[in-house]
Amino acid sequence: xxxxxxxxxxxxxxxxxxxxxxxxxxxxxxxxxxxxxxxxxxxxxxxxxxxxxxxxxxxxxxxxxxxxxxxxxxxxxxxxxxxxxxxxxxxxxxxxxxxxxxxxxxxxxxxxxxxxxxxxxxxxxxxxxxx
Amino acid sequence: xxxxxxxxxxxxxxxxxxxxxxxxxxxxxxxxxxxxxxxxxxxxxxxxxxxxxxxxxxxxxxxxxxxxxxxxxxxxxxxxxxxxxxxxxxxxxxxxxxxxxxxxxxxxxxxxxxxxxxxxxxxxxxxxxxx
Amino acid sequence: xxxxxxxxxxxxxxxxxxxxxxxxxxxxxxxxxxxxxxxxxxxxxxxxxxxxxxxxxxxxxxxxxxxxxxxxxxxxxxxxxxxxxxxxxxxxxxxxxxxxxxxxxxxxxxxxxxxxxxxxxxxxxxxxxxx
Numbered sequence: 001x002x003x004x005x006x007x008x009x010x011x012x013x014x015x016x017x018x019x020x021x022x023x024x025x026x027x028x029x030x031x032x033x034x035x036x037x038x039x040x041x042x043x044x045x046x047x048x049x050x051x052x053x054x055x056x057x058x059x060x061x062x063x064x065x066x067x068x069x070x071x072x073x074x075x076x077x078x079x080x081x082x083x084x085x086x087x088x089x090x091x092x093x094x095x096x097x098x099x100x101x102x103x104x105x106x107x108x109x110x111x112x113x114x115x116x117x118x119x120x121x122x123x124x125x126x127x128x129x130x131x
Numbered sequence: 132x133x134x135x136x137x138x139x140x141x142x143x144x145x146x147x148x149x150x151x152x153x154x155x156x157x158x159x160x161x162x163x164x165x166x167x168x169x170x171x172x173x174x175x176x177x178x179x180x181x182x183x184x185x186x187x188x189x190x191x192x193x194x195x196x197x198x199x200x201x202x203x204x205x206x207x208x209x210x211x212x213x214x215x216x217x218x219x220x221x222x223x224x225x226x227x228x229x230x231x232x233x234x235x236x237x238x239x240x241x242x243x244x245x246x247x248x249x250x251x252x253x254x255x256x257x258x259x260x261x262x
Numbered sequence: 263x264x265x266x267x268x269x270x271x272x273x274x275x276x277x278x279x280x281x282x283x284x285x286x287x288x289x290x291x292x293x294x295x296x297x298x299x300x301x302x303x304x305x306x307x308x309x310x311x312x313x314x315x316x317x318x319x320x321x322x323x324x325x326x327x328x329x330x331x332x333x334x335x336x337x338x339x340x341x342x343x344x345x346x347x348x349x350x351x352x353x354x355x356x357x358x359x360x361x362x363x364x365x366x367x368x369x370x371x372x373x374x375x376x377x378x379x380x381x382x383x384x385x386x387x388x389x390x391x392x393x
Contacts, residue, residue: 002164033264034391035391037166037226037228039227039228039235040237041235042239042240043180043181043182043237043239048350049350049353050305050346051338051346055338055343056343056346059336059338059347060346068194074186074190075185075186075187075189076182076187077186081186081187081190084181084182084187085187085191088179088180088191088221089221090350091222092180092240093225093227095226095299095355097264097299097387097389104301104303105303106302106304109304125228125235127166127228129166129262129391130262131262131296131391131392131393133366168297170357170358170366172366172368172369173371174313198329199325205321206317206318207317207318207321208317212317212318215312216321216322219311219312219322220352222311222356223311224311224357224358226357256366260296260297260391260393261393262393
């Protein structure tokens with residue numbers, strides 16, 4: 001079973017915590033032990049695991065903007081080359097271990113959709129597998 | 132079952148789209164629903180998911196060259212320290228959700244082998260699991 | 263079954279090779295063919311696959327320090343914003359293909375825990391799935 005979350009982003013670049021939604025899908029799946037795969041079918045969005053602390057959000061976005069500036073001599077059309085590159089560096093997929101019906105997460109870990117070319121409505125796909 | 136693709140690269144650095152080959156392995160596997168794991172057993176090659184648009188290819192390679200220049204004061208021997216670092220940043224493995232016998236991919240998503248120390252013949256390993 | 267490794271780090275930033283420990287868990291699991299998922303439940307630690315060569319260790323840490331300096335105008339408190347960002351860029355999870363009871367690894371590949379805010383005792387979680 002694959003579940004799909006619709007996530008509305010409101011900024012050009014922002015981190016949106018989807019941990020609770022992914023955790024709820026894992027619990028609902030009935031899978032006791034296995035893995036949970038999270039995937040974004042987009043090329044200007046990434047998935048990242050880290051702390052849900054507002055300073056971290058703006059630090060991460062700030063560092064990526066410094067390393068891959070929005071304005072640059074890019075060849076990709078559409079003016080969003082920087083967003084493609086950031087998404088490529090961050091990656092489109094993550095997996096989690098499921099134990100006793102829940103994702104195993106560290107105390108400070110959250111899962112974020114990282115928007116780099118918003119605002120848009122984005123999709124997050126979640127699959128839970130027994131094993 | 133594990134399938135192995137041989138990919139010949141022709142440049143020092145380039146992105147090679149292997150989506151069709153990976154999709155074909157997924158279809159041939161007979162797995163209806165599950166995941167597909169892609170892995171490169173190399174230390175100067177990465178796997179990346181993004182758009183197959185020539186401008187993006189050169190933008191990504193250009194940004195990585197700026198961030199991790201080929202010539203630098205590296206300690207790793209062999210003159211390819213930059214390629215190891217790029218491969219480490221991009222990563223060696225990706226996974227995909229398989230639904231109805233096919234990889235779930237966004238409209239603009241392709242899977243690339245990213246060569247950073249070519250030209251060489253590289254291997255891409257693909258495993259499809261039901262679940 | 264999930265196994266957990268305790269890894270003591272001794273430096274602020276260092277790469278620790280955990281390949282042998284992960285390989286041993288895969289062998290002990292009795293899984294002949296499947297995947298092995300490795301996960302760190304931390305926000306200032308990453309997992310990376312590359313060559314276990316001392317020059318590479320210091321090159322990688324040096325490049326990350328240059329791109330994400332320890333001292334910067336970060337908003338995250340605690341003075342370890344750089345470590346969170348590095349961990350976010352490197353990622354918290356990797357997967358491997360298991361064939362004939364062993365991880366499939368390239369000749370030069372090792373798996374590293376990347377400490378960015380040590381020294382501390384860290385956890386590496388390993389799950390092996392048949393399939």
